[in-house]
Amino acid sequence: MTLLVCGGLLTAAIQPAHSFAESRFLGMDRDADNFISLQEAEAYRIRLFKEYDLNSDGKVEFEEYVEANRLRPATAPPHSKVDVPDEYREMDADGDSILTLEEVKSVGVKRFKALDKNGDGKISKEEFVSPGL
Numbered sequence: 001m002t003l004l005v006c007g008g009l010l011t012a013a014i015q016p017a018h019s020f021a022e023s024r025f026l027g028m029d030r031d032a033d034n035f036i037s038l039q040e041a042e043a044y045r046i047r048l049f050k051e052y053d054l055n056s057d058g059k060v061e062f063e064e065y066v067e068a069n070r071l072r073p074a075t076a077p078p079h080s081k082v083d084v085p086d087e088y089r090e091m092d093a094d095g096d097s098i099l100t101l102e103e104v105k106s107v108g109v110k111r112f113k114a115l116d117k118n119g120d121g122k123i124s125k126e127e128f129v130s131p132g133l
Contacts, residue, residue: 004126025128035122039041045108049101062088 028036028044052060054070066082091099091107115123
């Protein structure tokens, strides 16, 4: 939610849950051609996996995911319970609570295909909606 000040009044502008997120799109469109290719999407998922893999052991345990995404409030005790987000469940294909690079990339391919509405093998700004790939 974004807060706006209009004529001295504080109002809230609600942004739709699924909308174009230009900064995310530009971060994935590495060749700046205004399209995201499957290769760019895969490179993004690899970068994402590395961000999640805090101890660089080649796997992402749920606690690493929680820490990397700052899902636990700063005032909460360390290792206090955090509900498993849908995104994590989606990526954890085998349900073992540990993400592998292949699991993370697989979800990226699935999302890529879902976003590529016209089937041309690339995602345009018009096809890209947040949360995206």
